[in-house]
Amino acid sequence: xxxxxPEEIKAQIEAGVxxxxxxxxxxxxxxxxxxxxxxxxxxxxxxxxxxxxAEWRLDxxxxxxxxxxxxxxxSEKVKVRKLVKAADGTESEQAVDEVRKTKVPGYLEAxxxxxxxxxxxxxxxxxxxxxxxxxxxxxxxxxPVWRSAEFQxxxxxxxxxxxxxxxxxxxxxxxxxxxxxxxMRKDYVPPPDDAPIAEVHS
Amino acid sequence: xxxxxxxxxxPDFEQxxxxxxxxxxxxxxxxxxxxxxxxxxxxxxxxLKPVFGYLHRNHExxxxxxxYLSAIPxxxxxxxxxxxxxxxxxxxxxxxxxxxxxxxxxxxxRVIVAELTRFQNHAxxxxxxxxxxxxxxxxxxxxxxxxxxxLDLFESLSGxxxxxxxxxxxxxxxxxxAAWLDEVRALVARLPQxxxxxxxxxxxxxxxxxxxxxxxxxxxxxxxxxGVTGPMLRASGVNYDVRKxxxxxxxxxxxxxxxxxxxxxxxxxxxxxxxxxxxxxxxxEQALRDIPEGPVMDPKTRxxxxxxxxxxxxxxIESPKGELGFFLISDGSxxxxxxxxxxxxxxxxxxxxxxxxxxxIADAVxxxxxxxxxxxxxxx
Numbered sequence: 403x404x405x406x407x408p409e410e411i412k413a414q415i416e417a418g419v420x421x422x423x424x425x426x427x428x429x430x431x432x433x434x435x436x437x438x439x440x441x442x443x444x445x446x447x448x449x450x451x452x453x454x455x456a457e458w459r460l461d462x463x464x465x466x467x468x469x470x471x472x473x474x475x476x477s478e479k480v481k482v483r484k485l486v487k488a489a490d491g492t493e494s495e496q497a498v499d500e501v502r503k504t505k506v507p508g509y510l511e512a513x514x515x516x517x518x519x520x521x522x523x524x525x526x527x528x529x530x531x532x533x534x535x536x537x538x539x540x541x542x543x544x545x546p547v548w549r550s551a552e553f554q555x556x557x558x559x560x561x562x563x564x565x566x567x568x569x570x571x572x573x574x575x576x577x578x579x580x581x582x583x584x585x586m587r588k589d590y591v592p593p594p595d596d597a598p599i600a601e602v603h604s
Numbered sequence: 605x606x607x608x609x610x611x612x613x614x615p616d617f618e619q620x621x622x623x624x625x626x627x628x629x630x631x632x633x634x635x636x637x638x639x640x641x642x643x644x645x646x647x648x649x650x651x652l653k654p655v656f657g658y659l660h661r662n663h664e665x666x667x668x669x670x671x672y673l674s675a676i677p678x679x680x681x682x683x684x685x686x687x688x689x690x691x692x693x694x695x696x697x698x699x700x701x702x703x704x705x706x707x708x709x710x711x712x713x714r715v716i717v718a719e720l721t722r723f724q725n726h727a728x729x730x731x732x733x734x735x736x737x738x739x740x741x742x743x744x745x746x747x748x749x750x751x752x753x754x755l756d757l758f759e760s761l762s763g764x765x766x767x768x769x770x771x772x773x774x775x776x777x778x779x780x781x782a783a784w785l786d787e788v789r790a791l792v793a794r795l796p797q798x799x800x801x802x803x804x805x806x807x808x809x810x811x812x813x814x815x816x817x818x819x820x821x822x823x824x825x826x827x828x829x830x831g832v833t834g835p836m837l838r839a840s841g842v843n844y845d846v847r848k849x850x851x852x853x854x855x856x857x858x859x860x861x862x863x864x865x866x867x868x869x870x871x872x873x874x875x876x877x878x879x880x881x882x883x884x885x886x887x888x889e890q891a892l893r894d895i896p897e898g899p900v901m902d903p904k905t906r907x908x909x910x911x912x913x914x915x916x917x918x919x920x921i922e923s924p925k926g927e928l929g930f931f932l933i934s935d936g937s938x939x940x941x942x943x944x945x946x947x948x949x950x951x952x953x954x955x956x957x958x959x960x961x962x963x964x965i966a967d968a969v970x971x972x973x974x975x976x977x978x979x980x981x982x983x984x
Binding site for chain 1: 657662701920955
């Protein structure tokens with residue numbers, strides 16, 4: 403039996419987990435693998451709902467990963483009325499073009515790919531987004547629901563800096579303890595080759 | 605044992621003495637640079653934490669900084685024993701992302717090289733497992749004798765024995781000759797004889813049975829929940845093989861069985877590899893019989909300067925070690941915005957501690973050997 407459409411899954415989640423909000427994220431590529439964006443508060447309950455659903459039985463969380471979406475800046479031209487001094491010294495109000503820049507804050511994203519080993523179908527893609535890329539990089543851990551997320555959430559913490567609340571053993575996994583930066587982020591700058599070892603290993 | 609097992613501290617606890625031992629990272633049984641932080645009560649393991657990352661080179665970032673094509677040779681270096689299947693996992697993901705079709709003949713060549721890869725991987729794994737058990741040399745040399753023949757075939761096809769860099773999205777790099785196919789047929793005709801010989805060498809060996817049966821048991825529910833895949837999952841009795849479930853490529857055309865274990869112990873995991881080698885030979889025979897003539901690549905496929913539409917795709921295959929997946933996000937530019945590998949041997953390590961608790965320290969070596977890890981893939 404194949405899985406229903408993402409819209410149908412969204413409807414069933416919202417009916418089964420009171421208060422949960424799910425957004426369907428469309429995927430424009432030929433693969434057409436659409437995903438479901440979860441809210442933090444209900445993510446764990448939704449995950450349990452999907453795992454224990456009688457027809458879907460999504461018991462296998464295959465892939466967990468982080469994605470970095472840095473801050474972006476959009477600029478638009480707006481007309482502003484300003485007092486303009488003419489050459490002869492008279493001031494008059496005129497419409498002037500001005501470039502206004504708006505900063506769109508970025509975020510970190512955790513993506514989970516789910517399959518069912520029992521029903522042999524898949525997949526359902528879950529996403530969660532952090533508030534920003536600075537202090538608010540917390541997401542609920544889904545390791546208590548699927549053990550397979552244990553090392554992969556640690557990796558997303560290590561390389562992206564996503565803090566998974568509720569993870570039983572959140573430590574760096576590939577980089578060494580004491581390393582300070584997050585090497586998979588888009589704005590990561592590696593230390594120069596001739597940097598003193600003590601600096602790199604701090 | 606060796607110097608690598610350096611004693612770190614010996615704290616006294618109320619109930620007897622607990623010893624902390626750091627096994628590795630430079631120890632032959634770790635199959636590379638891999639460390640196990642172990643806590644022992646006598647010889648019994650009471651805690652085991654795997655520590656890895658010594659080969660970490662930020663493979664994913666390297667791939668994100670290059671074009672789609674330039675990631676293929678890097679995938680060779682993930683699981684460096686199985687470059688062909690790594691290539692396939694990545695090309696499958698790109699094909700899904702960009703909607704590229706693969707010609708018939710190329711699909712057959714892919715199956716042939718992937719199954720040859722699976723055969724030599726499993727033979728090598730069994731050889732190394734016996735090595736870990738103290739059977740120094742002989743079984744491993746039997747396995748490597750056959751592996752050499754497979755690598756010779758890869759060399760004449762792709763120019764390299766291990767870093768083959770042979771598959772491309774939309775097909776394979778060069779066509780194989782009729783003479784090469786005949787060589788493969790000759791080898792495949794002899795492989796069942798090798799498996800018989802190999803099994804006769806090991807079957808009913810008392811040491812093998814005593815050291816593996818009932819050791820390192822992985823329960824079925826835990827295996828599923830921890831995302832264990834490949835022969836290790838099937839040894840625990842879960843019937844899940846991506847070749848059967850997804851039927852990627854042309855795997856729906858071949859008749860083969862998926863061997864299943866019953867106990868989930870080291871012996872079953874060893875047996876899975878032996879049985880899968882036989883099934884692999886069946887697939888190879890059918891593929892070599894049916895392979896059609898034709899192109900191996902659509903000349904209109906863009907290899908250089910591929911710019912897939914913005915979106916994402918997850919492609920997965922059954923590699924010899926488990927489910928190997930690649931997750932790609934495109935932002936419409938010439939290089940992947942996000943490139944992620946799902947490394948089967950790293951995720952299979954999640955349950956290493958669960959399998960080892962309560963066993964003897966000497967068994968930890970064998971249990972690790974039965975997982976089948978390659979550090980190039982674990983650390984990336």
